Amino acid sequence: MSRIAPSRILTLTMNPALDVSTSIDRVEPVHKLRCGPAQQHPGGGGINVARVLHRLGAQVCALYPAGGAVGQVLGRLLDAEGVPRQVVPIAGETRESFSAHELSSGQDFRFVLPGPALSEAEAQACLDAVAGWLESAPGQADGRHPDWVVASGGLPPGVLPDFYARVARQVQAAGARFVLDTNGPALARTLAVDAGACVDLVKPSLRELRELTGLPLASEAEQVAAARTLIHDGRARLVALSLGEDGALLVSAQGAWRAAALQVAVASTIGAGDSFVGGLVWALSQGQDEASAFAHAMAASAAALLSQGTALCDPADVARLLAQVQVRPL
Secondary structure (H helix, E strand, O other): OOOOOOOEEEEEOOOOEEEEEEEEOOOOOOOOOOOOOOEEEEEOHHHHHHHHHHHOOOEEEEEEEEOHHHHHHHHHHHHHHOOOEEEEEOOOOOEEEEEEEEOOOOOEEEEEOOOOOOOHHHHHHHHHHHHHHHOOOOOOOOOOOOOEEEEEOOOOOOOOOOHHHHHHHHHHHHOOEEEEEOOHHHHHHHOOHHHOOOEOEEOOEHHHHHHHHOOOOOOHHHHHHHHHHHHHOOOEOEEEEEOHHHOEEEEEOOOEEEEOOOOOOOOOOOOHHHHHHHHHHHHHHOOOOHHHHHHHHHHHHHHHOOOOOOOOOOHHHHHHHHOOOOEEEO
């Protein structure tokens, strides 16, 4: 995979985690469950996206709030991978997430803790940190102005649902591109017509798009139409709709594309969505057209399935699987 002059990319993870993963023959109630060796990875949506972007050769920095002993472990793991980072200190202890891969069924069981509550001052410090990145002029040789800002993951307790909408307006005013991958009230509030924000790329799941629209979206045509409504209303410019085992859709004002999921030996499904976003943003930041960038996203997502826990995708696997991706225009 060629590596040309990378764009500056900032990822924002408001609720990072230390991801602990293991395997087990069978998950059962009551009994003690004897697990296999544990793996630790730095986690949280934006951090995972930054890890993928770094592997693909992007100039990226992971921005996130963290505190306590777990926050220090998280930082050391990112340093070990060579991922540049900026930490906003908080009083609370960074959360841990636990996942178990059931060998007998191939299913993943994921236990996600809520994370520490952020104070209003700590949330504002995160906004100020983003603003600090956006202050220098775009294209300035000695500046650090990002071309892309990727906000991925849920919001921690104490942070209002309009937080990402505020970030989106910051990014929009600075002339950078904003990518959002979140859920629930945070997603709904950012994409609300009266939020005053336009997201350059949003990646909802089918369930999340159904919740946003209140529609069943049973057919491909209905799914494309729902995505186009977000675009025509000025709420998003590009919609990547995750369909799980059925692949994904990518919709813009100019076109729509469908790709089936690649058939690979699945070690874990965790991190596939973050790898998808990382692959898509990397390709778009390199100036690739939407269909080609979509193919890179599908290859990165499939590559992530080959690794246990949140080890994420390997660039060699992405390059190998790219030739197998079939993107169909709609």
